[in-house]
Amino acid sequence: MPEALVSLFIITLLMLAVLPNFRAGQRSQEIDVNLKQLVEGITSVRTKSLAGQLLVDPAVYPAGTTTDGYGIRFIKGRQSYESFAVLPAYAAVPKPSLPNNPQEIGNIKIISLSGLVEPEADKPFPLGLDQSPWQNLGIPEKPSPSLEIIFSLPNSIMAVPAADGAGNQFKYVGGMIEHVKSGRRGYFYVSLLSGAVNYGLY
Numbered sequence: 001m002p003e004a005l006v007s008l009f010i011i012t013l014l015m016l017a018v019l020p021n022f023r024a025g026q027r028s029q030e031i032d033v034n035l036k037q038l039v040e041g042i043t044s045v046r047t048k049s050l051a052g053q054l055l056v057d058p059a060v061y062p063a064g065t066t067t068d069g070y071g072i073r074f075i076k077g078r079q080s081y082e083s084f085a086v087l088p089a090y091a092a093v094p095k096p097s098l099p100n101n102p103q104e105i106g107n108i109k110i111i112s113l114s115g116l117v118e119p120e121a122d123k124p125f126p127l128g129l130d131q132s133p134w135q136n137l138g139i140p141e142k143p144s145p146s147l148e149i150i151f152s153l154p155n156s157i158m159a160v161p162a163a164d165g166a167g168n169q170f171k172y173v174g175g176m177i178e179h180v181k182s183g184r185r186g187y188f189y190v191s192l193l194s195g196a197v198n199y200g201l202y
Helices: 002-051
Strands: 069-075 080-086 107-117 145-152 155-159 174-179 187-193 197-201
Touching: 002 069, 002 080, 002 107, 002 174, 002 197, 069 107, 069 187, 107 145, 107 187, 145 174
Parallel strands: none
Antiparallel strands: 069 080, 069 145, 107 174, 145 155, 174 187, 187 197
């Protein structure tokens, strides 16, 4: 009987030591999966634009409606993104969302949106913007709460906002994400010249 109690005590101690590490590993894996899901959203929109197909509701937009491409929208503070079509004949109305949008991105939320005017993004997306060439979208007095990345035919990529407060055009745009439970952070950014997507975890 004493031996059984000792064994149970040892097993309990081992479980108490292993469980926190197991949960931390789960959360680390979760943020990685969610970040890849977000990046797949960007690459999927680019692929749709290259294909040139109209993917909006045919009951709303009649036959013959054409598209100039597709875009993706990120909003600071949200745990989702939204893909949309760019329709030249309906420029005065909100861009129509694609089916099954918005897309949830699990337990991560977008905590900042930034742009870079320099021609090379040779450093990872910063933890702090005060000592970095990256800058908040919009103007310092009124940062933009959203970012749109639009892939248009034949091979044009633009961002909204497209420039910093001084009118300098962004070469890269992206965002920082945070896991809502663990607080771990990651980043993603897109080249507006090539469409290449970079991402990673801190």
